[in-house]
Each structure stands twice: as C-alpha cells, then as structure tokens.
Amino acid sequence: MKLFCEQKDLASALNIVNKAISPNNTLPVLNNILLKTEGKKLHLSATNLELAISLAINADVRNEGAVTVPARLLVNYVSLLKNEKLEVNLTEGLTLNIKAPESETKMKGINADEFPLIPKMENPKTISIPCGKLSTAIARTVFAASLNPGKPVLSGVCFIVDKDEFKIVATDSYRLAEQKLQLKEKADFNVQSIVPARTISELGKILAKEEDKNVEIEFSPSQILFKINSIELTSRLIEGTFPAYEKIFPKTNKTKIEVSSADLSQTVKRVSLFARENNNNIKLAATNDGKLLINTEETKVGEERAYLDITISGENNKIALNSQYLLDVLAFLDTEKVCLELNDKLSPAVIKPCKEEDYVYIIMPLKI
Numbered sequence: 297m298k299l300f301c302e303q304k305d306l307a308s309a310l311n312i313v314n315k316a317i318s319p320n321n322t323l324p325v326l327n328n329i330l331l332k333t334e335g336k337k338l339h340l341s342a343t344n345l346e347l348a349i350s351l352a353i354n355a356d357v358r359n360e361g362a363v364t365v366p367a368r369l370l371v372n373y374v375s376l377l378k379n380e381k382l383e384v385n386l387t388e389g390l391t392l393n394i395k396a397p398e399s400e401t402k403m404k405g406i407n408a409d410e411f412p413l414i415p416k417m418e419n420p421k422t423i424s425i426p427c428g429k430l431s432t433a434i435a436r437t438v439f440a441a442s443l444n445p446g447k448p449v450l451s452g453v454c455f456i457v458d459k460d461e462f463k464i465v466a467t468d469s470y471r472l473a474e475q476k477l478q479l480k481e482k483a484d485f486n487v488q489s490i491v492p493a494r495t496i497s498e499l500g501k502i503l504a505k506e507e508d509k510n511v512e513i514e515f516s517p518s519q520i521l522f523k524i525n526s527i528e529l530t531s532r533l534i535e536g537t538f539p540a541y542e543k544i545f546p547k548t549n550k551t552k553i554e555v556s557s558a559d560l561s562q563t564v565k566r567v568s569l570f571a572r573e574n575n576n577n578i579k580l581a582a583t584n585d586g587k588l589l590i591n592t593e594e595t596k597v598g599e600e601r602a603y604l605d606i607t608i609s610g611e612n613n614k615i616a617l618n619s620q621y622l623l624d625v626l627a628f629l630d631t632e633k634v635c636l637e638l639n640d641k642l643s644p645a646v647i648k649p650c651k652e653e654d655y656v657y658i659i660m661p662l663k664i
Contacts, residue, residue, distance in 0.1 A: 297333050297361025297386035303396070304379045305353045309340050310371045312351060312527060315498040317367045318344040325410045328364035329371075331384075331392070332408065333357045338384075341414065342367060347495050348414045351527040361386050362408035369403060414530055417521050420514035421485045423457060425477060427524060428507035433464045433475040434500040435628045436655060441493035442468035449536040452490035457483050457515070465541060466493070469660075471621045472541055476654040487515045490538055495531040502527060544658065546646060549637035551613035553582050554650055555606045557634045561626040563590055563602045568619035570600050577662050578622075581614035582606060582638070613638040615645055616662040622647070625657045 313329055321327050321344060330341040338355040341348065363386050373394070374382075383395040390405040434453075442450035447469075456463040460482040465474045499522055503511065506524050514521040522529040564578065571578050571592040581589040586608060591601040615638055626634070631649035638645055641664050647657040 297331070297363065297384075298358040299333055299338055299384050300356040300358075300381055301338060301353060301384065302379070303374065303377045303382055306338075306382065306384075307371075307374045307377075309338075309351055309353050310367075310374055312502060313340045313342040313349045314367050314371050315501065316342040316344055316347045316349040316529075325364055325406050326412075327367055328406055328411070329367045330362065330364045330408060330411045332362035333360045341411070343412055343414060345412060346492060346532050347498065348530045349498075349527070350414065350530075353526075359385075363390055363392055363405040364408055364411050365392050365403050365405045373401060373403075415519060417514050417516050417519060417530075420516050420521065421457075421483070421487060422512055422514050423462060423479055423483055424481070424510050424512050425462065425479070426507075427503045427509050427511050429477055430511055431500055431503035431507060433477060434496055434503070436475050436625075436657075437464050437466045437473040438493055438496045438500065439624050439628070440466040440468060440471050440473040440657075441496075444468070448534050449490060449538060452492050452534040453496045454538040455487075455489045455491060455513075455515075455520070457485065457487045459483060459486075465538070467539065467541060469539075470618070471624075471660065472544070472658045473625065474541070474656050478654075488538060489515055489520055490534040490536065491520055491531055492534060495529070499529055502529065544644060545656070546637065546639055546643055549610065549639055549646065551582055551608065551610040551636075551638040553588060553606050553608050553636040553638070554633050555588060555604055555636065557626055557629055557631060559604055560634065561623065563604055564619050564622055564626070567592055567600050567602055568623070570595055570598050571619050573597065575662075576619045576621075577616055578619045579614065579616045579664060580636075581612075582608050582636075583612045584608060613640070614664065615641050616664045617645055617659050618662060621659045629655075 332339045337352040339352045341350040377396050385393050392403045394401050454465040460479045462477040512523040567590050573595040578592050588604040588606045629649050633650040635648045635650045644658045
C-alpha cells in the first residue's frame, strides 16, 4: 500500500471513525483503525462490534493494500502534523510509514484480515432527513435515555417511522422526550427500531458538522445504517419492545404557564444548589398573580425561595420535580419561552417550547 493525501483530510477522517473505538475492547484489533486503499480512495473503518463507522477520502493511490493501526497513536500523531501532503506506505512486517516534509514515523500494525467484517444491510427500508433537523432532534432527546444497563430497552433511543412522520423518543421511566419530524417523502412502511444511546450520541456529533446535507437512514430487522456523503455509521439494534409511552401523556391540563427559558434555567440552577442533599427535589408553585415560586426545603446548607414572572392560564397549581431533569431539557431548548402544563401534584409535568407542537418533554412528579 502506498498513497499520498492531505494531512487535514486524514486528520478529519480519523477523528470521525475514532468515535467507534471503545476504551475496554478485549480484542486488540478493535483498538485499531482499518486503512484500505481502493481506486482513488483511502477507506477508513473502526468498530466496537456494536457500532461501526466508515468513510473514504480522496488520495493519490500508487499501490493498493490494507492494514490496521492503533487508533489512539494514529489519531494523536496525525493531528500534530502540519497541514501538508503526507506519504503513507506499508512495508514488510505490517509497518506503516508516514512521511511528512519534516518528519517520518513508523507504526506497527495488525493484519487487516483480523479486522471484523462490517455486516451489509439486506433489503433495507430507507428514509431521508436533513442533517440539521436530525441533529437538533437527537440533542433534545438522547439525554433522557436510561443509563441503567439492567434496562436495555430504555438504554436506547426509539426511532418510529409512520407514513410521513418520523418520531424520536427516549425515556428512563422518570422522564421522557419525544421529537416529531415530518418526512418530505411519505414512507411506504412502518418501523420501530431501538438504537443504543451511545450510537445516537456519536451520530449527533457527526451531524452537527454536516448540517447543510441530508442523512439517509436504512432500517433492517437487526441493524440501522446512517449515510452522510461518504460517512457510514452502522449500529446493531436493541432487541425488545419499547414501552407504549403515549399512554402517559396527560390528556388535559388544569394550568398552563409561559415563562422565559433563560430565566427559568438560571433560577432552577440557583435553587438546585440547596436541593442536592434532598435528591434534587424542588417545588414549583404557580399563582394567578403571574408569579412562579421555586423553592426547596431547608437542608444542611440552607434554602432559597425565588420568584419568576409568568403568564398563566387556568388554576393555581404546584408540583415537586427533580431539578436536574428540568435543567437537562432547558439546556437543549433554543426557544425564548417554554410552556409548563400541570394537572395536579401527582400527574406528570409537561414541558414544551412555546409555539412549537412537535416536541414534548414529560417529568414524573416527586412527593411534596
């Protein structure tokens, strides 16, 4: 294998595929990135057997070949080179040489034949979504997935395709986030796939840099594939049935509150400093005089009572919530105002961006 390529192209590609490397791999080759030349392209791949990322960059290929090289060493080394043309060649003994105008290095590799094959999708069902929209939807939902490995179904993000609607849902049973997206082309199939949250998090990082492009999503019974230009991210799906979550959506609300997102976030952050010893339990009380009281019970470090100006319709109401769950959603809602909908102290609180119907976030109440 021998090729010439630009340092910036190689560094960018390595940073993307490196997202599939896990720190606790048992097979040495899973700590490596596969480099393979075909035609006028250098193909790079990495996998942890759950998630695989592949892409290709343009290169001046003189001889074809393949090798795997330790990811951490390769990524760090190339990132420290100047943006110049690099000569990359494979010598006997699986040693990769990288020559720059002012340096030359040798890295020991592992035979490419030991690298796991990335399964191909068979008869996939496909939709297309703008990267920017999917990136925003992921940011607004993935944080609500469970971190408990004992609940595998809840540790994923559910993708639901139904005609011209695409829903992304995550829940840990204490809170739930749902984002709806409209498909430009109506799908001729229905599908529900649970994707590991880590896959979705890494996908979100890639999409954020490709916002002006489209992503093709291919569904199969056991896998999902995301294509953005030459980037391909493949993931296994989580087996099981996602909860029938729509049953917990409140059908009505007794109180609707409009409040500044920034003011609510700042106030909750302040009050939550005193709630850490009380399982992040904060109390919200809305009254018809246009005020929202946010406070916590007295703890060893003290207490605080804070008031916010609100627009309220309906009854006076109060509820106790986990402050961190509230802060999590406020961090990703880029709207000036949010709406809080309350029924009673035992019913879930609903948080939505005002004047936006495609997103909903639900928090289960705590005891008052």
